[in-house]
Amino acid sequence: xxxxxxxxxxxxxxxxxxxxxxxxxxxxxxxxxxxxxxxxxxxxxxxxxxxxxxxxxxxxxxxxxxxxxxxxxxxxxxxxxxxxxxxxxxxxxxxxxxxxxxxxxxxxxxxxxxxxxxxxxxxxxxxxxxxxxxxxxxxxxxxxxxxxxxxxxxxxxxxxxxxxxxxxxxxxxxxxxxxxxxxxxxxxxxxxxxxxxxxxxxxxxxxxxxxxxxxxxxxxxxxxxxxxxxxxxxxxxxxxxxxxxxxxxxxxxxxxxxxxxxxxxxxxxxxxxxxxxxxxxxxxxxxxxxxxxxxxxxxxxxxxxxxxxxxxxxxxxxxxxxxxxxxxxxxxxxxxxxxxxxxxxxxxxxxxxxxxxxxxxxxxxxxxxxxxxxxxxxxxxxxxxxxxxxxxxxxxxxxxxxxxxxxxxxxxxxxxxxxxxxxxxxxxxxxxxxxxxxxx
Ligand SMILES: CC(=O)N[C@H]1[C@@H](OP(=O)(O)OP(=O)(O)OC[C@H]2O[C@@H](n3ccc(=O)[nH]c3=O)[C@H](O)[C@@H]2O)O[C@H](CO)[C@@H](O)[C@@H]1O
Ligand SMILES: C=C(OP(=O)(O)O)C(=O)O
Numbered sequence: 001x002x003x004x005x006x007x008x009x010x011x012x013x014x015x016x017x018x019x020x021x022x023x024x025x026x027x028x029x030x031x032x033x034x035x036x037x038x039x040x041x042x043x044x045x046x047x048x049x050x051x052x053x054x055x056x057x058x059x060x061x062x063x064x065x066x067x068x069x070x071x072x073x074x075x076x077x078x079x080x081x082x083x084x085x086x087x088x089x090x091x092x093x094x095x096x097x098x099x100x101x102x103x104x105x106x107x108x109x110x111x112x113x114x115x116x117x118x119x120x121x122x123x124x125x126x127x128x129x130x131x132x133x134x135x136x137x138x139x140x141x142x143x144x145x146x147x148x149x150x151x152x153x154x155x156x157x158x159x160x161x162x163x164x165x166x167x168x169x170x171x172x173x174x175x176x177x178x179x180x181x182x183x184x185x186x187x188x189x190x191x192x193x194x195x196x197x198x199x200x201x202x203x204x205x206x207x208x209x210x211x212x213x214x215x216x217x218x219x220x221x222x223x224x225x226x227x228x229x230x231x232x233x234x235x236x237x238x239x240x241x242x243x244x245x246x247x248x249x250x251x252x253x254x255x256x257x258x259x260x261x262x263x264x265x266x267x268x269x270x271x272x273x274x275x276x277x278x279x280x281x282x283x284x285x286x287x288x289x290x291x292x293x294x295x296x297x298x299x300x301x302x303x304x305x306x307x308x309x310x311x312x313x314x315x316x317x318x319x320x321x322x323x324x325x326x327x328x329x330x331x332x333x334x335x336x337x338x339x340x341x342x343x344x345x346x347x348x349x350x351x352x353x354x355x356x357x358x359x360x361x362x363x364x365x366x367x368x369x370x371x372x373x374x375x376x377x378x379x380x381x382x383x384x385x386x387x388x389x390x391x392x393x394x395x396x397x398x399x400x401x402x403x404x405x406x407x408x409x410x411x412x413x414x415x416x417x418x419x420x421x422x423x424x425x426x427x428x429x430x431x432x433x434x435x436x437x438x439x440x
Contacts, residue, residue, distance in 0.1 A: 001440065002426045004413045008435040009385055009406040012254035012291070015432045019242050019260040020046040020072055021235030023421040024312075025197040027054040027098040028174055029204050029235060033076040034063060034105035035182055036208055040230035045074045046238065046423035053095045057102065060084040061110075078230075081109045090147050094119040096420070097171065100131050104179030107140055107153040116148040121392035124335035130165055130172035137161040138179050138187075160185035160224050167365070168193040168218060168305045174201060180222035181210040187222040194218060195306040196265040200236045207231040239265040240312040241422055244394070246289035247316035248401040248432075250278050251323055255290035256432060263287065268309050272317070275299060276324060298326030298379065302360040303334050315341055315394040319402045321377040322350040328377040331360030336371035341395030344388045348406055351378040385410040393421045404434055 021044040031054065033040035045051060047069045055065050055074075062082040067074040092099065097120035106113035120126065132142050132149070138161050139154035160183045165172055173193040180187035192198075194214065202212050202220075208228040213221040242261035246269070249256040263270065263282050273289065274280055277296045281288035299321065303311040311334035321328040322345060332338045342352040352375055358367040359374035366373045385408030390396030396418045403410035418425050426438050 001416050001419060002438040003416045004411065004439040005400065005415055005426070006437040006439070007385070007400070007403040007410045007412060009383070009404050009408060009410060011252070011404070011433065011435055013248050013252045013404060013432040013434060014255050016257040016259055017245055017428045017431065019238045019258055020044050020423060022197055022238040022240070023048055023050055024170070024195070024240065025200050026051055026235050027096070028101060028197070028201050029233060030054045030058060030074070030076060031098065031101045031105055032178060032201065032204050032208065033230065034058065034061070034078050034081060034102070034109060035178065035228045036078055036230040037227055038230040039075055039077040041232045042074045042235055043072055043233065044235040044237070045072045048423050049420040050096050050098065053092060054098050057089070057092055057099060060088050061102070061106065078109070083110055083112065084114070086114050086147070089114055090116045093117040093148070096120055100128055100171065101174055101178055103131070103135055103140070103151060104158070104175060107151065107158055107179070108182045111153045112151065114148055114150050121394070123338040123392060130169050131175045134163055134172055134175050135179065137163055138183055156184070158183040160187040160222070162188045163190070165189070165191035167191070170195055170198065173198055173220070177201060177205060177212065177220070177222065180224060181205050181212070182226070182228060183224040185224055187224065189220040189222070190218065192218045192220045193305055196236060196239065204231050204233050207233060236265065237262050239269070240310065242266060242287065243269045243310070243313040244316045244397050244422070246273055246278065246287070247320045248404070249289040250276070250291050250296065250320035251401045252405045253291045254432070255288070257286055257288045259286040261287040268307055269313050272299065272301060272309060276320070296320070296324035298324045298328040300329045300360065302331040302362050304362065305334065311335055311338065312394055314338065315398040316401060318342065318352070318375065318377060319345065319398045319405070322352070322379050322381055322383065323405065324379045326379065328379070329359050330375045330377070331358055331362065331364070332373045333362050333364035333366070336366045336369065336373055339372055339375050340391055341398055342375060344386065344399055345383070345402055348383040348386045348402055350381050350383060352376070382407060384408050387411045388413070390414040390417055393417060397422060400429070
């Protein structure tokens with residue numbers, strides 16, 4: 001696997017890339033398969049590290065998985081789900097955030113679960129207090145151990161609950177869905193997240209036999225059923241990868257057709273892109289994103305839960321903002337610490353100032369705390385090559401596109417983290433005409 005790139009920047013990215021299933025849906029769809037009594041088939045599965053991590057985890061629990069990485073068809077047979085050895089599970093500590101979502105399905109099928117310390121991007125503290133509270137509301141007995149979290153189902157199994165989330169957390173909403181569908185009785189969830197990936201997960205659960213109603217005002221009602229069957233599903237395309245390539249086109253002055261990008265999941269992003277002066281050609285089978293020449297406009301953006309501007313779109317777009325003429329402002333309201341990647345941009349010549357105040361109308365959870373969660377980006381600044389070690393998934397993608405738009409050579413290390421969410425990243429860069437040398 002490529003761990004470092006020596007990039008010769010200053011050339012636009014031009015050409016076509018294909019996006020397959022969403023990183024933020026596919027691993028959860030795999031977890032949902034554990035709830036079924038018969039095998040499930042998921043299509044459009046990308047070859048990314050998070051899929052491998054979940055494959056390893058569910059295999060440890062007795063699920064038989066076959067994955068055709070070329071066709072993207074993955075089948076899971078959950079008929080032999082069993083307890084796994086703690087040490088084997090613990091070997092996956094720090095790999096991804098998905099293990100916490102195994103709790104509901106494991107409590108239903110084998111009555112207990114052990115979860116290692118979670119991974120995922122270090123873009124904030126990322127506590128799991130909502131997850132644990134939700135599971136306790138279903139009746140689970142939760143015990144924190146030095147190496148992870150152990151839990152047991154109550155006698156008679158999980159019971160439906162009335163739950164209110166204090167913040168519309170994506171993961172906690174998924175936790176409720178995966179625990180409630182087979183719990184006894186009705187579950188009412190208020191303050192739910194309604195990201196497109198969650199609606200796709202609900203579609204999968206409905207195919208399996210679940211009864212789930214998405215009401216207005218972030219309410220979801222789940223009427224528990226005693227058993228579910230397997231599903232066949234085509235995973236929704238990755239709107240975050242699509243938006244990343246869109247920002248890459250703007251940052252490098254290029255022109256990229258993202259085959260598979262879906263307009264309906266990206267309307268908020270597309271509006272922002274158009275306001276910035278980015279060119280769009282929305283087609284049935286994908287979207288062409290391009291720099292139309294001339295000046296890009298500065299922008300004000302606040303990240304937020306869906307249907308707001310997705311936080312995962314923010315980091316690559318900030319690189320494009322360094323190439324807009326004037327002052328752009330980004331107020332990050334989802335994670336308290338998602339601007340660490342801008343240090344490298346500043347070393348490359350960008351003008352980015354971070355602030356602890358909420359620079360926007362939304363009074364977010366971080367306003368009165370000591371977090372640099374607002375950024376002022378003043379452009380247009382030419383970027384020059386630098387040596388960079390990537391910090392996280394989106395930050396890593398952003399650093400690579402900054403290096404591609406910069407004059408001169410950049411040595412980017414730690415790029416293997418990008419494979420957690422971007423399929424065939426190096427091959428795609430190559431297809432877009434990027435000039436680089438890849439090192440293992
Ligand atoms: C694998 C996956 O789908 N990851 C996505 C998911 O992450 P994830 O599901 O982890 O994100 P959440 O929506 O849960 O987190 C949002 C906010 O809630 C806080 N929080 C969350 C849970 C909890 O128990 N306590 C708590 O305080 C988090 O620290 C964060 O500030 O949604 C995020 C927000 O759209 C995206 O950036 C991630 O790409
Ligand atoms: C924050 C992200 O993912 P995760 O929740 O998997 O760390 C992301 O995809 O940008």
